[in-house]
Amino acid sequence: MDFRLQPHEEALRHEVCEFLRAELGSSHNSDPAPMPPGYMPARDFELKLGAKGWLGISWPPEYGGRGRPMREQFIVDKEIALHGGNASDALTRCIIAPMIIAAANEDQRRRYLPGMARGAITACLGYSEPSAGSDFASLQTRAVRDGDDYVINGRKIWTSGAESSEYCWLAARTDGEGTKHAGVSVFMVPMDAPGVEVRPIVNLLDRAWFNEVVFEDVRVSGADRIGRENDGWRVLTSALGLERITVYRAYVHWRTVVGIVRWAKTHGDSGRAWDDALWRNRIGQLRTEYELAELLLWRAIQLHEQGVDYRAQAAMVKLFNTEFAQRLYEEAVGLMGPYGLVREDSPLAPFAGATPHNFLSAVQDTIGAGTSEVQREIIALRGLGLPRG
Numbered sequence: 575m576d577f578r579l580q581p582h583e584e585a586l587r588h589e590v591c592e593f594l595r596a597e598l599g600s601s602h603n604s605d606p607a608p609m610p611p612g613y614m615p616a617r618d619f620e621l622k623l624g625a626k627g628w629l630g631i632s633w634p635p636e637y638g639g640r641g642r643p644m645r646e647q648f649i650v651d652k653e654i655a656l657h658g659g660n661a662s663d664a665l666t667r668c669i670i671a672p673m674i675i676a677a678a679n680e681d682q683r684r685r686y687l688p689g690m691a692r693g694a695i696t697a698c699l700g701y702s703e704p705s706a707g708s709d710f711a712s713l714q715t716r717a718v719r720d721g722d723d724y725v726i727n728g729r730k731i732w733t734s735g736a737e738s739s740e741y742c743w744l745a746a747r748t749d750g751e752g753t754k755h756a757g758v759s760v761f762m763v764p765m766d767a768p769g770v771e772v773r774p775i776v777n778l779l780d781r782a783w784f785n786e787v788v789f790e791d792v793r794v795s796g797a798d799r800i801g802r803e804n805d806g807w808r809v810l811t812s813a814l815g816l817e818r819i820t821v822y823r824a825y826v827h828w829r830t831v832v833g834i835v836r837w838a839k840t841h842g843d844s845g846r847a848w849d850d851a852l853w854r855n856r857i858g859q860l861r862t863e864y865e866l867a868e869l870l871l872w873r874a875i876q877l878h879e880q881g882v883d884y885r886a887q888a889a890m891v892k893l894f895n896t897e898f899a900q901r902l903y904e905e906a907v908g909l910m911g912p913y914g915l916v917r918e919d920s921p922l923a924p925f926a927g928a929t930p931h932n933f934l935s936a937v938q939d940t941i942g943a944g945t946s947e948v949q950r951e952i953i954a955l956r957g958l959g960l961p962r963g
């Protein structure tokens with residue numbers, strides 16, 4: 575694989591850098607900051623990225639995209655992360671939009687995609703339920719036909735960003751008979767529809783980044799169903815793998831990698847931590863792991879571009895990246911000693927409290943979008959061809 579950027583890619587990267595420098599006043603080497611996970615956008619920033627045409631670079635131009643290779647989207651996303659910008663809305667534009675492009679009808683594509691490309695429409699993922707997480711096909715939320723409409727009843731949980739989304743990309747059961755995969759359909763449910771209730775769930779950081787969402791007699795029209803009735807599984811698997819390479823991106827951690835080097839050169843228990851071979855070894859190891867995380871990602875992007883099944887590679891990206899993040903912040907907290915525990919509301923907090931914040935935030939990464947165990951299972955089954963136990 576040739577890692578050098580082509581001249582037009584370098585020009586795009588440069589343009590994004592200039593915009594971010596002016597917008598955020600930061601560079602690749604600025605201090606890390608407390609950050610939301612890599613899928614929680616800030617709407618104002620999102621709209622500015624949308625106005626630049628940087629949210630749906632790989633989508634067809636008729637739906638607000640630029641028809642460019644996916645690789646260019648990652649070049650933009652990487653610069654945003656390196657400058658410490660808020661991650662752009664990966665759930666909507668990297669997970670839901672590709673499924674709409676692949677499986678929705680023309681009217682639906684035109685209804686949703688241009689707004690998503692502008693950053694004006696966001697949607698949350700209504701998959702998990704109290705008794706359907708890893709085994710998502712066991713979902714119980716029901717959508718029952720009533721004339722041209724459907725009436726939805728059920729409860730989704732851990733729904734990230736539901737509080738600020740216009741729509742829920744909802745998986746619901748439309749047929750109770752047959753195999754559990756066969757009777758599922760997908761809907762775009764307006765979050766302001768009567769009967770939709772969002773109940774915040776507070777996480778380790780005392781933030782409500784995810785929610786329980788209750789659907790009680792929620793009426794949607796047949797035109798809100800994406801794909802054929804009971805054919806939802808095909809819709810949901812039409813863009814598989816993207817979630818795992820877009821939500822958990824190694825480069826959101828880069829500023830911590832360089833930040834702890836700066837810290838080690840200037841701080842330590844007795845003298846500088848940098849003078850201690852043990853700390854130099856640990857930081858060298860983390861720098862190597864960062865590189866591996868990026869290489870895994872770029873290989874997955876390349877496989878995606880080639881149109882080959884890259885689900886095992888995507889699982890490797892998700893698994894390695896999220897476990898690396900936990901190791902990185904654990905070491906960072908250890909390196910900074912007591913300062914590594916000071917949260918963002920204290921003037922004593924190094925990097926505005928980024929270290930303990932990101933340490934706590936990384937805990938959830940090995941669960942969301944499929945647990946580490948599930949990723950290992952995918953690598954074993956799809957990558958290595960091992961038999962299902």
Ligand SMILES: Cc1cc2nc3c(=O)[nH]c(=O)nc-3n(C[C@H](O)[C@H](O)[C@H](O)COP(=O)(O)OP(=O)(O)OC[C@H]3O[C@@H](n4cnc5c(N)ncnc54)[C@H](O)[C@@H]3O)c2cc1C
Nearest residue numbers: 699700701702707708732733734938941942943944945947
């Ligand atoms: C931060 C965060 C954000 C999330 N956002 C969303 C969202 O926006 N929308 C949404 O729908 N969901 C969301 N989720 C839910 C997430 O997808 C589920 O939590 C995840 O799939 C695991 O399901 P579960 O919690 O039900 O655990 P379970 O599936 O009950 O798993 C419990 C344990 O059993 C293990 N296990 C389960 N199956 C296997 C297996 N086959 N082999 C080996 N081990 C196994 C798991 O690894 C885990 O350790 C989010 C979760 C988190 C943490």
